[in-house]
Amino acid sequence: MSASIPALTAPRERPGSRISLVPLLIIAGSLVAYAIAALVTGQMAQLSLDGLIGVLQRTVALGIVALGQTLVILVRSIDLSVAPLVSVGAVMASWIMQGDPARMIGACLFVLALSACVGVLNGVIITRLMVNPLIATLGVGLVLQGILSASFANFAGSVPEEFQVFAYGTVGPLTFSIILMFALAVLAWLMLGHTRLGAHIYATGGNQEGARLAGIKTGRVTVIVHVLCSVAAGLTGLYLASRLRAGAPWVGRDGVYDLESIAAVVIGGTVLAGGRGGVWGTIAGVILFGCLDAIFTMSGVNAYIKQVLRGAIVVAAVAAYAYRTKGQVA
């Protein structure tokens, strides 16, 4: 070890632009399984562009929620209040609009502002009152669902024709909502890899005390991330109201957006312990779920079997990541 060999032999990688192949592999695998299912069941129409876009369309709601959930999990928090918040967003949107196009913008702004407030509430309960995020967001979610169910029994109000453009409007072959989901994913990716906030999100989740010692206001980062996640859930509520023409207090619960979003995030390789992962994995996880749904619809197999398979995939994915990580360390 003389002074003459300070050669930098380490592989040169550029931080921030670490792109993992795993999301691509997950998407490719999902599409192959989907294609095989279509061929085997003879439903060639599913292989057309329209068929594929139909699959993507069904991932939009979960996709937007899961993007928010990704950010939250990256700071080592979690958000179980997203499903009730989706319902709140959908119901408030259609209830305020009452079919009147003039109220569209006001209703949307109200829903997003309300969601942001819920995010602040979650964040403050977690960072100031020091309540475990699982419990804090579970509690907030129960409160939201309770108020909503007590106030509305069924579909409340309706959205005007014009608002349905949000879900059904198209640009070329794609719908607005699919474009929105991918646009949000790109924004989140840029934010995580290329802004201070992104770096501070990874730092807060990776080592909270270390981040604090480096002068990062970790509490503020956590609150911001919860606000972003809640706004994503509110946005999903708006989308569902547009798609279903009205909001009902069970839309969020029926979509199981809380647990499914966490599952999608985890399948995508973001670790619950925080500090590692990214949005493309989450998008891949959501597409995997979308393909799985389509495959089961095509084959007509009992839908409960689908749950079994989903559960198995989540566990297998986490086990595979754990194995890989261990391999790197050793």
Place this chain on the structure above:
Amino acid sequence: MTFPGVVALDDVSFSCEAGEVHALCGENGAGKSTLMKILGGVYQSDAGQILVEGQEVRFTHPLAARQHGISIIHQELSLLPDRSVAENIYLGREIARFGMLDHAAMNAGAERWLQRFGCRFGAGRLAGTLSIAEQQIVEIAKALNFDARILVMDEPTAALDDAEAERLLEFVRQLRAEGVAIVFISHRLRQVFAAADTVTVLKDGKLIATSRKSETTPDEIVRQMVGRELKDYYPAREGNGESAASALSIRDGGNDAIKDINLDLATGEIVAVAGLEGSAKGALARAIFGAQPLTRGTLQIRGTAVSIQTPRDAIRHGIGYVSDDRKGEGLALQQSVLENALLAARGIEPLFASTRSRRIRELRIDGALQNVEVRAASYGQPVGLLSGGNQQKTVLARWLALRPPILVCVEPTRGIDVAAKAAIYHLLRRYADEGRAVLVVTSDLPEAIGIADRLIVMREGRIVGEFPAGAAEEDIAALAAGHAAAPVE
């Protein structure tokens, strides 16, 4: 400043001039780290004031301290394992252009720091893949990487070998010339005297003395720290070698990290393993303990060939292991001292052990904790609230109570003060004298020479030589660095 049950600092006044290196010395729990954490805005003091350049300031968050030009190198590593070296160095002060991070600029900046330290890894490496010594260097670069006017270094050289430490001291002198005020906390008195202008000694949260370096001596400092003359720093060897039997023997052992290992360990002896960063001396310890098992060669314990694939195997064969990473591997910080000390015993206890046998174990652990003199308000206190030295003693007590016939210690005295070091040396010697074998892996050469009956030198995963007790430090260092051939035996 008080912790539950303990007053950590009591009426301490301390000042450091621009362009001065002020060393802060004291035993475990003397309050050095607490003082620095108050200065860094990590803790808030209950009384008193902080003046920066004559202005009174109050820090409620580490960020506030930094805005006043105070940078702290914390003793406990605070890196993000899944982020690159560059991202860690620029954490909290990322370079951004138009709101977007400038990764190229940060990488180049980080690369410059690594070159100044002569590091052999790139800025793109994930921090978690670095060794502890390399992480320590990144931690230092992170603290130096902004124009600090006041720099506090809490045991900065604890994980560094002598060459790396010397490079760091060179930096300290350079920064002093630039007018930076430097507070240097270290237990290595040689480095204190190499770097400092002024030395302040704390004891039990109180200020004992502040003196110019020219007006004091290392012996004087030690006396002030301990409050008494420190005799017999290293324990005497009893030399009952004639009845020694083989405790552990490895033939042609190897795995990914180590090669061609032939090692014998006899009862009643302490063998030290020395080597520079990258010598894989830690990997040897991990191999013996089954944490990174041998894939080649044979391993015998008391003359019987055994296979050790997991730490559990090792514990069952009577091997104890004191890790060099107290926080990461050794301790559950939120659990009590007693729980932590019981951990190893719990692991091998039958699931339905009788309450009586558990009670006996607990008593034995209690005895061991008292034996190593862990200073805590009570053994029910969370171990995370104790000072580094007391945490280390807790880890030791865990194993001493189990009395494994073979004890492997990695850097057993890192980051702890002289009195605690001496206590640990005596504990290890007594332990060996009772007919057990001790293997000590250490980067601290004087320590290795002082406590070992035999000293093994490793380089790049191989054992390159062996020295008897009392060998010269220069010879060992030269062999470890690869400048000299192995000694003729």
